C-alpha cells in the first residue's frame with residue numbers, strides 16, 4: 269500500500285477544508301468554521317493500477333494570526349495551493365506559500381485550485397494573473413467545493429503526478 | 434566471608450544508624466541461635482532463646498535458613514504490624530547472622546511518594562493529559578488515561594501512537610530531536626484534530642521534553658476549553674475581516690454603479706434638452722413641434738421609469754425587513770395585481786403597436802391569494818412587462834400566462850423578441866448585472882424582481898421561448 273501525503277495550503281476561508289470534505293466525504297456546508305491546527309483525512313484511490321492512500325493534511329489558513337509551520341510540510345509528496353476566486357488577494361498569498369513550500373519540499377508536484385467557481389459572477393481574480401502563472405508552468409484548476417465541480421479531477425491529477433514522479 | 438566481628442557489629446551499627454532500631458541474632462551451623470543482641474523486642478523477637486531455631490518466627494525464612502550461603506536481604510517485611518523491617522542475612526563462620534533494621538520511616542516516605550504519584554496521575558487525567566515515556570524507541574503510557582486517550586487509543590499500555598495519529602508520527606521526529614538534545618529543550622506540536630470511533634472530534638496538542646534525569650517524556654493534552662476560546666477569537670477575527678472585504682467590494686461596485694446610473698440618466702436628458710431647444714429657438718410648424726414634444730416626453734417617461742427602478746432596487750433591501758402578508762384574508766390577489774399591471778402598460782403597448790394578452794388557465798380558482806405585498810407585486814409584474822415591451826418587435830405579441838403550480842401560482846411573461854443570449858443567462862438576476870437591455874436600468878430591474886419574489890418564499894427564472902423570444906416566470910406560494 270502506497271501512502272502519499274498532500275498538504276492544503278492557502279489563505280483562510282478559501283475552501284481548503286471544504287475541498288477536502290467534498291473529496292473525501294462528498295459533503296459541503298455553507299457554514300464557515302475556521303480551522304485551527306491540522307486535521308488529517310484519508311482517502312483510498314486507484315492510481316495507475318496501484319492502491320494509494322492519500323493522507324490529506326488540511327492545514328489552518330496562513331495569516332497574521334497563525335503561521336503554517338515548516339514541520340507540517342515534512343514528507344509531503346505534493347501540495348494543493350488554494351485561492352478564492354472572489355478574493356484577488358488570496359492569489360497573492362498562494363504565490364508566497366508556493367515559495368515557502370518549495371523551499372522546504374523542493375520540486376514536488378503541486379496544483380493551483382481557484383475555488384468558488386459557482387460564484388464566477390463575483391470573481392475578482394483576473395485572467396491575466398492566471399496566464400502569467402500558466403506560463404510559469406503551473407497547472408491551474410477552477411473548482412467548486414459547493415457543487416463539486418472539478419474537485420475529483422484536481423485531486424486525481426495531483427495523485428497521478430505524485431505516483432508517476 | 435565474615436563482614437565484621439560480632440563484638441563490634443552492634444556498636445558500629447548503633448553508631449551508624451543513630452536512633453534507628455537494630456537487633457541481631459547469630460546462628461550456628463545447625464541454625465540454632467548462638468548469640469543475640471539489640472532491641473529484639475521492637476521486632477517482636479524478645480523471646481528468641483539461645484540454642485533454639487529462629488526461622489519459625491520469621492515466616493519468609495522458614496525452611497530456607499540452612500541453605501542460605503550468601504548475603505541476602507528480605508526487604509520491608511512486617512514482623513510487628515506497622516513496623517517495616519529489612520532483614521539482612523549473611524554467612525558467618527559455619528553459621529549465619531540475621532540483622533534486623535527498622536525501616537518504618539523509609540517505608541512511610543515511600544508510601545507518601547507513591548501516593549503523590551497517584552495524585553499526580555489523577556490530576557493529569559483530570560486535566561486531560563496523557564503522559565508517555567520513550568523507552569528504547571517505544572512509547573509507554575505512564576499513569577492514568579484521560580477520557581480522550583481511552584476513546585482514541587483504548588487501554589493498551591503501549592499504544593501505537595504513530596499509527597493512531599499520523600500527525601504525531603510527524604511530530605515524533607521533532608520530539609526525538611529534543612530528546613537527543615539536538616532540538617529545543619521543549620517542543621510543541623501545535624494543535625491537531627482527531628476523531629474517535631463515535632465521531633467525536635478531539636483537539637489535541639503534544640509536548641516533548643527531556644527530564645533532568647534523562648527520561649524522554651511526551652505529554653499529549655486535550656485542549657477542550659482552551660481550544661474553544663481560541664477558536665472563538667480566531668473565528669471572530671476572520672469573519673470580521675471577510676466582512677470587511679465584502680464591504681469594500683460592495684462599495685467599489687456601488688461606485689461603479691453610480692457611474693452607470695448617472696450615465697444612463699444622462700442619455701434621455703440629451704434628447705429632451707435637444708428637442709426643447711429646437712422648439713424654443715426655431716420657428717417650427719405645429720406638426721414638427723408636436724413631434725419633438727412627443728420625443729421629449731417619451732424620453733422623460735423613460736427617465737422616470739429608470740428612476741423608479743433605481744428606487745425599487747434600493748428600497749428592496751430596506752423593505753425586505755418590512756412585513757408582507759401570508760394570511761389569506763389580507764394577502765394580495767394575483768389576478769387582480771396582474772390586471773392592474775396590464776392596465777398600467779396597455780397604452781404604452783398600443784403606442785408601440787405591440788399586443789398584450791392575458792391567458793389565465795381555466796384551472797385557476799376564483800381567488801388566487803398569494804404570499805406577498807400588493808404594490809410590490811404589481812411592480813414586479815410591471816418590470817417584466819416593461820422588459821418585454823422594450824425587446825418586442827413591432828406588431829409582436831406579449832402573452833401573460835397565469836396558472837396553478839405545485840408551489841401555488843405561476844406567472845409567465847412571454848415575448849417574441851430576440852431572447853437572452855446564452856452567455857448572459859447566468860447572473861441575469863444578479864445585482865448590477867450588465868446584460869444589455871435585460872437587467873433594466875443599471876441592471877437593477879430583474880434583481881428587484883428576484884429579491885422580492887424570493888423574500889416571499891417564491892422563485893423566479895428564465896427560459897427561452899419556442900421558437901423565439903424570452904419567457905420570464907415566477908412562482909409565489911398560495912396564502913393560507
Ligand SMILES: Nc1nc2c(ncn2[C@@H]2O[C@H](COP(=O)(O)OP(=O)(O)O)[C@@H](O)[C@H]2O)c(=O)[nH]1
Nearest residue numbers: 281282283284285286297298300384412413414
Ligand atoms: N460558494 C462557495 N463557497 C465555498 C466554496 N468552498 C468553500 N466555501 C465557503 O467558504 C467558507 C470557507 O470555507 P473553508 O473550507 O472553511 O475554508 P478554509 O479556511 O480554506 O478551510 C465556508 O463558508 C464555505 O462554505 C465553494 O466552492 N463555493
Ligand SMILES: [Mg+2]
Nearest residue numbers: 284285302303
Ligand atoms: Mg479550514
